[in-house]
Amino acid sequence: MALLTIASSPNFLPIGFNVLAWTAAMSDKLNPITERLKTIGYDGIECFIDNADITAYRQFGDHLQQLGLQSTCVMVVGADENPASESPKIREQAVDFLKGAIDRAQAMNASVICGPIHSAFATFSRREPQPAEYAHSADVLHAAGEYARQADIVLAVEALNRFECYLCNTMEQLSGLIHMADHPNVRAMFDTHHANMEEKHFPKAIQTIAPVLAHVHISENDRGTPGDGHIPWDDTFRTLAEIKYKGWMTIEAFTRNDIDFANSINVWREYNDPWDIAENGLKFIKTMQAKYAG
Secondary structure, eight states: OOOOOOOOOTTSOOEEEEGGGTOSSOSGGGHHHHHHHHHHTOSEEEEEOOSSOHHHHHHHHHHHHHHTOEEEEEOOOOGGGOTTOSOHHHHHHHHHHHHHHHHHHHHTTOSEEEEOTTSOTTOOOSSOOOHHHHHHHHHHHHHHHHHHHHHTOEEEEEOOOTTTOSSOOSHHHHHHHHHHHOOTTEEEEEEHHHHHHHOSOHHHHHHHHGGGEEEEEEOOTTSSSTTSSOOOHHHHHHHHHHTTOOSEEEEOOOOSSSHHHHHHTTOOSOOSOHHHHHHHHHHHHHHHHHHTOO
16 A cells, blocks of 8 residues: 555544553653654554552653644453442542542543553453443443542543453444443544454444544554554545544554563464554554545
8 A cells, every 4th residue: 555645634534553562561761652652643652551659650651742643541340340240349440540640641641541441451251241340340440430520531441352351342442431431531442453353343333432532542453563454444434534533543463572461462473564564554644544534
């Protein structure tokens, strides 16, 4: 595909890059990476958010602001803070954990926290999702959404593939949960990698989640450079244009640069060099945005 040079335009959505391609750790080692991403042409970055000292997030946010970059965050929750747990204590811990993440995101001036925060990552009950689990998760998300409101942050909840979670695999399940949570700061994310495994038809999936869609991850089927694999990209970009989606398009790709993180998500080989992903992925997204610009 010939790649175009796209001038900035209100018809083109902001494009971000998730620095998990390098590391999950929050430190000033991210600074030169974000500086190069700015030079390449990104509008913002996405970073992993955990329990690191809030000062590190504030300093990182100041650095991004100096560069003129916006920010979003991604996170997961574990078994000890599982929103879908039958244990009231664990659900209380889930609310506290999400509040801590919101504090850190606010410190770095982030606008969105995305991720599978509906339930514990890679934690399975060995049965199909139960109505009570959705109800518990919705209650926790509503409480977290109320806290996010004062920080002006949107929680963009993500459905994952069946090998990483069981509560929300599809946009239909996710849409139902978001409506149960019933909070304006609790919205949804569409991730092309997970949809590639779980959705039968991308346009229908995007249309299903459209009323609550707040964030999009552009991710190839193998987690490498967008455009190099078999994701139905024309269906994706066409349908996002048709529903008049206005949020971020953020590349999420993985490598083995951060060994502990890579092992935790079962990334056992390299797909593409992260700078190949960043440079060619940006060109690809701009090309597709131009193709379907209204």
